[in-house]
Amino acid sequence: MRAVARLTTRSRLSWPSSRADRRTLVAALGLVAVAILVGAALGWIDHPVRAPAAPLFAHVLPHAGPGTPFAVLIAWAVLRWGPELAERLPWRRLLTAAWLTAVAWTFALALVDGWQRGVAGRLTTRFEYLSEVPGVTDVPAMLRGFTSRILLHSVDNWAEHVSGHPPGPLLVFVALDRLGLGGGGWAALLCVLAGAGAVVAVAVTLRALGDEEAARAAIPFLVLFPGAVWIGVSADGMFAGVAAGALALLAIGLSRPSRWCLVAGGAGLAACAYLSYGLVLLALPAAAVIVLRLRRFPLLAWAGLGAGVVVTVMTLLGFNWWDGYQLVQQRYYQGLASARPYAYWVWANLAALTICAGPAAAIMLRRAAAAVVTTRTPAVLLCLGAAAAVVAADLSGLSKAETERIWLPFAIWLPAAAALVPSRDRRGWLLAQAGTALLVNHLVLTSW
Numbered sequence: 001m002r003a004v005a006r007l008t009t010r011s012r013l014s015w016p017s018s019r020a021d022r023r024t025l026v027a028a029l030g031l032v033a034v035a036i037l038v039g040a041a042l043g044w045i046d047h048p049v050r051a052p053a054a055p056l057f058a059h060v061l062p063h064a065g066p067g068t069p070f071a072v073l074i075a076w077a078v079l080r081w082g083p084e085l086a087e088r089l090p091w092r093r094l095l096t097a098a099w100l101t102a103v104a105w106t107f108a109l110a111l112v113d114g115w116q117r118g119v120a121g122r123l124t125t126r127f128e129y130l131s132e133v134p135g136v137t138d139v140p141a142m143l144r145g146f147t148s149r150i151l152l153h154s155v156d157n158w159a160e161h162v163s164g165h166p167p168g169p170l171l172v173f174v175a176l177d178r179l180g181l182g183g184g185g186w187a188a189l190l191c192v193l194a195g196a197g198a199v200v201a202v203a204v205t206l207r208a209l210g211d212e213e214a215a216r217a218a219i220p221f222l223v224l225f226p227g228a229v230w231i232g233v234s235a236d237g238m239f240a241g242v243a244a245g246a247l248a249l250l251a252i253g254l255s256r257p258s259r260w261c262l263v264a265g266g267a268g269l270a271a272c273a274y275l276s277y278g279l280v281l282l283a284l285p286a287a288a289v290i291v292l293r294l295r296r297f298p299l300l301a302w303a304g305l306g307a308g309v310v311v312t313v314m315t316l317l318g319f320n321w322w323d324g325y326q327l328v329q330q331r332y333y334q335g336l337a338s339a340r341p342y343a344y345w346v347w348a349n350l351a352a353l354t355i356c357a358g359p360a361a362a363i364m365l366r367r368a369a370a371a372v373v374t375t376r377t378p379a380v381l382l383c384l385g386a387a388a389a390v391v392a393a394d395l396s397g398l399s400k401a402e403t404e405r406i407w408l409p410f411a412i413w414l415p416a417a418a419a420l421v422p423s424r425d426r427r428g429w430l431l432a433q434a435g436t437a438l439l440v441n442h443l444v445l446t447s448w
Contacts, residue, residue: 035351067111110232144318195237201244266303288385386413
């Protein structure tokens, strides 16, 4: 009878029990509302912020699609059974179920826009990586000449997304094409499967660092992560999965300890720098992992070895990362970013992040910031490490708009602090997360 009563209590949806949480929710919603109103007002007075549905890079277009009923059903199922299953399922079965559900949730959201518009066609536009795949016939030659095609007025300049990133993403899609899995459908599938893998990687990291309870509490929030709207489908979703996997390997390697996991984790983190220049900021959540295993600091030499191999190979093949980074800064201001006002985006970016990570993430972040004074648990430090990376990216001025997509590798770590939320409130916050994703995907048509 007590178990039934406990389940019934946990099943209730209620207003947040903490006054501080309620105030944080109001502040988060207020930030989003102000960003919407200010963005619209600037457009009306002929000072556009260059994002059609600011603070999101999207187009206002209320719609539904074949994914709608499936997305609603998955959200309901996770709300109904997710927290209890996360507590009692054996670990490996829980991870499998979480990954499969995250894949289903992401695809369902993408299919709200339909198969072609929401999935298969996402990565095939003239701005995207796949537009350049047919022209890559000699990979070493492509790497040697990569930087010469970054600037907008260079001969045969790269497509928008290729020019704005290191050659890693293009290499991934070229490899997929060479395996006979060319086209937008296979590329989208890879991004979704890898992006959903971040759910597992975050949970594995928490458990490896000694906090299985926090991992189990986080899993339902990771599954219903509103950022799944952009994981399906963008290459940044793939980046989030690779980044989370690399951090998980680092945590496992320092905890067991395991030299091979450390080598793989170091190689993975270095590879992330060749997927996106901004992912060098993974050093901040990685620092959180290291602080939690500081006694094994000398073992990091193995991670350094793995990273060194990746950097050496890419450099010998002809791509100089630093040259690419300097040219990308120039290229960034040759395009749309030059017309985007920093004074608006430096705070509106955070509104976009609030939508991507969901209102519950704001509560988790506030609780983590308050808790760090007295406790430095894995959940607290990983959440704050990701937040520090976001702040650094924001202040740099190289992330003006589109941060709901670009910051996915950092945003996915904010739910790591879900255990800090009182258990009686968690189902209500899960509803807020699912509602955010459904509302966004049905009110606007996301771009890129």
